[in-house]
Amino acid sequence: MNHSPPLKTTQILLAEENTAALQSLLWHLSREAFEHKLQILLLPKETEANPDLARDLQNAYQYYAYLNGGYQADQPFICPVEVFAYNPTEKTEPLLQGQETVQILLSDPLSQKQNAGLKSLSQINASLQHNQPPQTAQPAEIWHDEKAEELLKNCVETWKQAEPETLQDLWKSSAGALYRCLQDMQLWRERGLQTHSVLFEPLIPELLATPQAWHLHMLLLLFKRVYPLEAQNLAKAPVFFQTLYPFYLQANQQHLEILPPVQDWEVTLLVITYNRPDWLKRTLESILAQTYPHWRLALIDHGSSDSTTGYCEKMAQQDARIHFQRLEQNQGMLGLQEIWQKFCQECPTELLAIVSDDDWYAPHYLETLVNYLQAHPWVAKVFGSYQNVDIHEKPLQAYGPLYPQACRVEPRIELQRALVASMFSEHHLIRKQVLKRIVAADPYVAPGSEYAAFDFILGVKLPALFEVGYVSESLSFITLHGQSTFIHDASMSYYLLVVLEEIIKDYSALFGSNSFPLSSAEHFMREQIERNLEKFKQTLFSLPDPKGLEQQIQTSQKTWAQYLRLKSEFLPLCHPQKASLFSSDPEAAYQYKSPSLRY
Incomplete structure (x- = not known):
């Protein structure tokens, strides 16, 4: 490394890198260096210096210099932090010849090997904390400063x-x-x-x-x-x-x-139906009523045995944008996965969406989401608020507005929200390419699948990897009732614990290790295990034959294995004192309430 001659200063600090005292004094020393012309000579323990520590010292000094108008944009930059090859067993005098020094400061343990009359960093630390506490000692506090x-x-x-x-x-x-x-x-x-x-x-x-x-x-x-x-x-x-x-x-x-801009603005919709012609009629009518005309619909009859097939055939004949296919037999959850994978493979457009046959859209649903995408064509998906309703279309619970206005969502908020509200953006416009990017994290799809499908994985992985858009208006409706076309062959607890693992990994990668609130993770894990135990107990008392118990044990085993994995490998990555953004008001996870969340 090439070095300019050390500056003539009143004080020189010989700092041996990697000492605990030096790390803890990083911001103190930088302020002292700027205010009192203290030159720092960073002495590596080994033959090669630690570039990270030198850079930290330099950047901390630069911050104080800029904050106080110490440099002009048109002037060359000189920072009084130099890195020298130095053997701690040798004397310091050759380094300091020609310097106008009043005092030499040594870092520990150098101070123990040199002249006992020289101050050590621990002494400096005590002096600074007692007499001259720094105005800004940690990076996290700096950004509250208007300067x-x-x-x-x-x-x-x-x-x-x-x-x-x-x-x-x-x-x-x-x-x-x-x-x-x-x-x-x-x-x-x-x-x-x-x-x-x-x-x-x-x-x-x-x-x-x-x-x-x-x-x-x-x-x-x-x-x-x-x-x-x-x-x-x-x-x-x-x-x-x-x-x-x-x-x-x-x-x-x-x-x-940042994704390349969307090139094709046609939207492909998927509706899978099974023996629900009355509800399906409402769903298709809401699609046909869309104010945005550039859509096509893949309508799949999953082996219905009632009038559903005839109704679907009739609708496909009336509108060329509807492409109907009937499957002879309902294959349950496995069949739904196969339909989804085939749909994504054959989908001719970049933008796609799925809607259940008992849910429906507001007339301007597609137009609103496409307009947002056209204004922000680099985002991975866009979604809006929605409402849960009963079979009579009576509102039960509103999900949103989550933000006060249309925006790109904040990952810090969304990754914490997922554990409180257990909500997901089921109704969204999504770019097909990102489903491929996150499929490895999806525990719900079969091995070898090309496209992710699990709503909860989409809800937490996409905001952690890409820009995701949100419009605050309520644009869709989800019907809650006792019937379901989905057949769950295992406890949902396992899949949700995998989602928690992805949340902690992504949160740590985005905001640093020990940043996710431990209390949120522990509470969520406890909920899932209690749910799993309750299901196991119900199954145990309802089994007519003890032989069926073995299958239930195998089903629960991977849930417990994932729980133990989280406890040993991922909870240590969480912050034990940090509170959830929603700890004081869990309802704020469902609807925007407070600007204190820094949306």
């Missing part, structure tokens, strides 16, 4: 206006230093991923139109978004960007992926 918000806006404006030929030089200037500083602040960790949408959303259409606008890629990375670049395209970027892009992708783990 920091202003710096973020300035960074976006500076890079947004950059010309392609100036990017390399801009990266070497103070603008590049500010960018690195803001990246390391991880502004989304506590505030969520949609807090600064007014800054990054206008960048997305511009990037979709000009995929090699490297400065826009950079800015989206700052907001934990990524528009994937293939290797051959990345090779065309400036040298600094070829390093920056993969580095921040790895350092910040999971990003929300």
Whole structure:
């Protein structure tokens, strides 16, 4: 590493990296370095320095410098944090020749090996905490500062206006230093991923139109978004960007992926029906009444034995957009999975939706969702509020509005909401390609399936991986009654515990380990196990023959195995003190109530 000559300062800190004292003093030292011209010489334990620690010190210093107007955009950037190869057993004097030093500060354990009269970091720590507590000691607190918000806006404006030929030089200037500083602040960790949408959303259409606008890629990375670049395209970027892009992708783990814009605005709908012609009539009438005309319907009769088949044939003859198919025998849940997989494989359009034969849409359902997609063509799906009704269409419970207005949903909220409300966006427009992307996480589909199907997996995986749109208006209706075409061959508890595993994994990848509230995870697990035990007890008392008990034990075994897996591997990733966003008011999970959730 090339080094500029150390600055002449009143104090020099010889900091041995990886010491506990140095880690705990990161923000204290950075403020001291800025305010009192303290130069930090970072001394690696091994032959190679720890680049992460040096970068943390540099970026923390840069933050204080920018916050206090210490640098101008047109000036070269110099940071008084240098990295030197150094053997702790040697003396310090050769390093310090020519320096105007008043005091030398040593990190532990260097202070134990050198002159006993020199201060150690533990002494500095006690002094700072007693006499001069820092105004900002942790990154999570920084973004409540109006000055920091202003710096973020300035960074976006500076890079947004950059010309392609100036990017390399801009990266070497103070603008590049500010960018690195803001990246390391991880502004989304506590505030969520949609807090600064007014800054990054206008960048997305511009990037979709000009995929090699490297400065826009950079800015989206700052907001934990990524528009994937293939290797051959990345090779065309400036040298600094070829390093920056993969580095921040790895350092910040999971990003929300920006999808290429939708190209085909026709929608393919799927309705599967079985022996319910009266309810099916209401469903089809609601589809035919849509104000958006560009749809086609795959209507599947799953082996009905009543008048359903004749009614379906009649409707297909009346409207060429309806494509009817009859299956001779109802194959239960396995048959439904096969229908879904075949439908996705043969679906000719990019946008698709499924509606149960006892549910129905508001007349402007498709028009509203398509309009949203056309305004935001990079999202993975869009959904709206809905209502549960009884067989007489009397409202039972409203799901929504979940946000005060149309928006992209906040993953931090949605991943916590799923465990409180146990709700899912059954009625949505979804892009077929994302069903392939998440199929490996779906425990409900058969091995070897190409497309995900489980509503709960769609509800939690898509907001954690992509941008998901929401419109607040109630657009669809779900009928609750005793009849069902679904045949559950196992307890739902196992599948929901798998969903919990995916929630914890994605939440940790988005917001850092030990960030998901432990209390929410434990409560959800307890609910599922109690439900599983109750079902086992009912089955035990209803079995006419003890031989049937063995099958029930096998069914429950994988649920217990998943429970133990969660307890040993994933609960340690949760935060024991953090409360759920909905702990004070669970009803807020069903309807937007409080701006305190930072929607």
